[in-house]
Amino acid sequence: MQIIKSVFINEIFKISKKKKITAALIFSMLSVIIAAIVEYSLNNFAGIRVTGNSEFSILILTILIYSLLPLFTTFICVDMFAGEFADHTIKFTLTGPASRAKVFLGKILAIATFIICNLIVVMIFSIVASLFLNSNLPNFFKILVSYFMAFLPIFIFALAAVLISNITRGPTSAFMLSIFVFLVFIGLNLVFPQIRSFLFTSFFDWFRLILGNYINYSKILRIFLILLGYGIMFCAAGYYLFEKKDI
Known part of the structure; x- marks a missing residue:
């Protein structure tokens, strides 16, 4: 556990030094600010009511989850796997005391931390923006x-994206293929x-299932199990390829 913690901290440190991560967080904040300005203009100058105070945060989430959030997530996944194999910096990590399994787990935990931080930034800024757009308090829960x-x-x-990054030979092809797969699935x-x-x-x-007056818990559970199944398959396949990949 101590080794996994050390790998995780090392990966977080490497992530924090990447300009792409700073740019991703800045763009996330700017997207919320721009959306708030647009809604404020429509509400006060065009007389068009786009959302309520709680719905603004949900609207931002719905937009970003199909655009910037997957894009930024792809950047970090490609950098941490295909990017490090391409510039051979992965050697310093794999020649250490940590096994490949622990290195892989540490990287996955670092990616999860980045996603959580990005969502928290968007949520905080969207809530603050909704307070300016409407005097009523949003539904924080x-x-x-x-x-x-x-x-x-x-x-x-x-x-x-991690699985694709361990299949391809370079970061560019990994990034392009990940985005292509995402667009194909959406299509x-x-x-x-x-x-x-x-x-x-x-x-x-799927978070919209909890927004109505009636919550279909069985459907939420079914979707959770489907996502969990995908996660297990992608994680197992990604680790297998990571374990077999030459440095």
Whole structure:
């Protein structure tokens, strides 16, 4: 456990030094600010009511979870796997006392931490913005639960990006293929709605199931089990390829 903790701290340190991570957090904050300005302009100058005070945070989450959040997550996954293999910095990690399994787990935990931090930044800024847009207090509980639920599908996509990063030879091809797979899955959701239940990308907005007056707990459980199954498969396949990959 101590070795995993050391690997995790080392990966977090490396992530914190990457300019892409700083840029990702800044763009996340700017996207919330721009959306708040747009909604304020529509509300006060055009007379169009886009969302309520609680719905603004949910609207931002719905938009970002299909755009910037997967994009930034792909960046970090590719950098931590395909990028380190390409520039051979992975040698310093793999020649240490930690086994490949512990290194892989430490990297996955670091990616999960990045996703959580990104969601927290978006949630805080969206809540603050909603307070300026509406004098009434938003429903903090529903917002918190929605952002908490949004973590899982993004993390599953991160595991898919990790798997792709261990298949490809370079970071550019890993990034392009990850985005291509994401777009293909989204396209399949739209073109073939009958197979939506088999594609994990169709559950990116599954947090909406808790927003209505009636909460279908059985459906939430079914989606959770599907996402969990995807996560186990992607994680196992990604680790297998990581274990077999030459440095």
